[in-house]
Amino acid sequence: MKILFVSDAIVRPDEIDLNERQNLDTEGILDLILSKLYDLYKDGKYHSINWILEGNGVKLNSRGEDWDYGIMLENRGFIECMNSQNVNAKLTLEGKYMIEQARKAKVTDYSKISSSGEELKDLIKEVLIKIEGLGFGQQIIFDEFDELRDDIPNLNKKSFGQLLKSKLYNLVAAKAFDKTVASEIFKEFTNQILPF
Numbered sequence: 600m601k602i603l604f605v606s607d608a609i610v611r612p613d614e615i616d617l618n619e620r621q622n623l624d625t626e627g628i629l630d631l632i633l634s635k636l637y638d639l640y641k642d643g644k645y646h647s648i649n650w651i652l653e654g655n656g657v658k659l660n661s662r663g664e665d666w667d668y669g670i671m672l673e674n675r676g677f678i679e680c681m682n683s684q685n686v687n688a689k690l691t692l693e694g695k696y697m698i699e700q701a702r703k704a705k706v707t708d709y710s711k712i713s714s715s716g717e718e719l720k721d722l723i724k725e726v727l728i729k730i731e732g733l734g735f736g737q738q739i740i741f742d743e744f745d746e747l748r749d750d751i752p753n754l755n756k757k758s759f760g761q762l763l764k765s766k767l768y769n770l771v772a773a774k775a776f777d778k779t780v781a782s783e784i785f786k787e788f789t790n791q792i793l794p795f
Contacts, residue, residue, distance in 0.1 A: 602646060605635045606654025620656035626778060631655060632668060633677060636690040637698040645679075645687035700792045709760035711790040716751045719759065719788075723748050726784055735776045743770060760789055767793060 607615045623631065635651045648665040652658075659665060669686040672678040677694030681687045690698075713719055723744050730740060743766045750762060767781040778793075785793035 601639055602650050605638045608656035609654055617656045621658060628657060633698055640690050640695055645681045645689045647685040647687050649685050709757045712756040712760055712788055719751050720748055726787055737775050739773055740775050763788060
């Protein structure tokens with residue numbers, strides 16, 4: 600019954616776009632699994648990743664793909680897996696915290712962004728050093744941040760924050776780095792999680 604409760608394709612098919620669900624990318628599928636495990640968190644039990652995906656309109660491409668998703672999330676510390684005929688999982692406390700932070704971050708507060716153009720330029724320089732240290736040294740990243748640095752004199756806090764958010768979304772879409780790195784960068788400037 601609890602799995603049925605989180606199975607949008609069965610109990611709420613008119614509220615979701617099934618076509619969109621069938622075409623989710625890997626990150627979207629991982630987010631969906633975490634979100635549904637969050638809804639099931641209070642019972643403390645393990646739930647089948649395969650059932651969660653099927654109940655939400657996601658068709659797996661191959662046998663064992665649910666195992667791969669489980670391993671990816673377990674390696675990040677977001678879930679614990681118990682493998683049997685199906686891959687069963689439950690959210691860890693870290694996974695629960697991550698989902699709660701992501702849900703809270705839907706409304707962005709730009710007031711924590713520095714008013715000083717020099718401080719923002721210094722912070723951009725620090726962030727670029729960290730990004731490079733993580734192994735993300737593509738030219739597209741430096742170009743985007745150079746544009747952002749050049750625009751600082753013309754922007755108020757909110758405009759800067761919105762431009763930063765836009766550039767981070769573009770860099771994630773271009774696969775320059777992942778959502779986790781983008782969120783950490785956004786947090787450096789705003790003290791908030793970047794909503795995806």
